Amino acid sequence: MASKNATYPHEISAMRLSLLLLVAAALSAGVAAQMPPFLGGQGPPVVPGGQAQPVVGGPLSPEFYSQSCPRAERIIAEVVQSKQMANPTTAAGVLRVFFHDCFVSGCDASVLIASNQFAKSEHDAEINHSLPGDAFDAVVRAKLALELECPGVVSCADILALASRILVTMTGGPRYPISLGRRDSLSSSPTAPDVELPHANYTVDRLIQMFGAKGFTVQELVALSGAHTLGFSHCKEFADRLYNFRDKGGKPEDFDPSMNPSYAKGLQAVCRDYLKDPTIAAFNDIMTPGKFDNMYFVNLERGLGLLSTDEELFTDPRTKPLVQRYAANSTAFFDDFGRAMEKLSLFGVKTGADGEVRRRCDAYNNGPMPK
Numbered sequence: 491m492a493s494k495n496a497t498y499p500h501e502i503s504a505m506r507l508s509l510l511l512l513v514a515a516a517l518s519a520g521v522a523a524q525m526p527p528f529l530g531g532q533g534p535p536v537v538p539g540g541q542a543q544p545v546v547g548g549p550l551s552p553e554f555y556s557q558s559c560p561r562a563e564r565i566i567a568e569v570v571q572s573k574q575m576a577n578p579t580t581a582a583g584v585l586r587v588f589f590h591d592c593f594v595s596g597c598d599a600s601v602l603i604a605s606n607q608f609a610k611s612e613h614d615a616e617i618n619h620s621l622p623g624d625a626f627d628a629v630v631r632a633k634l635a636l637e638l639e640c641p642g643v644v645s646c647a648d649i650l651a652l653a654s655r656i657l658v659t660m661t662g663g664p665r666y667p668i669s670l671g672r673r674d675s676l677s678s679s680p681t682a683p684d685v686e687l688p689h690a691n692y693t694v695d696r697l698i699q700m701f702g703a704k705g706f707t708v709q710e711l712v713a714l715s716g717a718h719t720l721g722f723s724h725c726k727e728f729a730d731r732l733y734n735f736r737d738k739g740g741k742p743e744d745f746d747p748s749m750n751p752s753y754a755k756g757l758q759a760v761c762r763d764y765l766k767d768p769t770i771a772a773f774n775d776i777m778t779p780g781k782f783d784n785m786y787f788v789n790l791e792r793g794l795g796l797l798s799t800d801e802e803l804f805t806d807p808r809t810k811p812l813v814q815r816y817a818a819n820s821t822a823f824f825d826d827f828g829r830a831m832e833k834l835s836l837f838g839v840k841t842g843a844d845g846e847v848r849r850r851c852d853a854y855n856n857g858p859m860p861k
Contacts, residue, residue: 550669559640581657582721583625596838598675615683646851647672663782666828673845725764750793787817
């Protein structure tokens with residue numbers, strides 16, 4: 491399904507959202523009837539976090555716009571909260587776009603640059619084709635409102651960072667510090683995202699290696715994965731768990747046996763036409779799909795993980811204790827998620843002459859930086 495805004499990738503329609511909500515309700519009711527009440531302990535001690543990649547060009551500050559655009563955060567909040575109320579998948583979309591931006595060349599709004607006949611951008615990477623149009627629209631609307639209030643002051647990178655935090659909090663998650671003063675990138679690679687971003691079929695080994703190369707610990711990997719408590723995934727991302735599944739010995743199975751049977755059969759019904767309609771999707775968290783909470787981790791213990799990477803977090807001995815800790819203790823998850831998001835927001839930031847403040851979030855002010 492094409493986005494209403496052709497500049498940006500796919501978004502989910504109101505009709506599709508209604509279908510997802512009905513499926514979530516049906517699946518969660520069927521699964522919950524079989525599940526005993528969740529019991530859990532406090533889990534292992536927290537692993538100390540690593541250091542974010544140093545900021546290029548100088549320090550950032552939460553008060554960066556206190557003089558130049560003092561109402562910046564309020565304006566962004568009004569726009570994105572209104573967008574979230576009209577389109578309840580916006581929060582998950584913005585959070586995903588933020589991660590895709592930061593993990594590729596740093597938090598610099600490079601993911602927002604639109605392709606044109608002269609140059610391709612991160613939009614052209616296959617892994618970014620499904621980024622939701624509602625998320626981009628939220629940032630564009632916030633930028634337009636800010637340009638009326640204080641033109642040429644607030645960067646698109648800062649808008650995306652603040653919008654993510656605002657929407658996490660709005661949907662029930664933690665409020666964590668966000669320093670400001672990022673500049674927008676002068677380049678956007680069409681090939682880097684497919685190399686630098688994790689894919690749905692990655693093993694835990696590969697995830698740990700990928701996150702570690704960027705300075706993130708195993709604990710931060712698991713905490714950030716908790717963002718899957720919001721949003722949805724297209725069926726093609728997990729179809730290999732539902733159809734023609736074979737175990738490690740090559741034995742055919744009706745579906746991945748690590749999945750709750752009712753859940754797997756429900757997903758098979760939902761996704762049966764996914765090859766004809768690639769927009770068919772399912773919520774990552776069928777229990778509380780619109781709420782930021784720790785249910786993602788509780789679901790993993792119940793066989794309700796959607797992606798194979800989700801399931802592996804619960805089976806791998808390096809990550810399972812953290813999954814159990816967050817499932818049992820929502821405060822621990824919120825604290826660790828907030829710290830991980832604050833660290834992510836500082837990854838690869840550009841300041842000063844290393845970037846610009848774009849007039850439009852989808853285009854450079856004077857064209858891309860020469861290679």
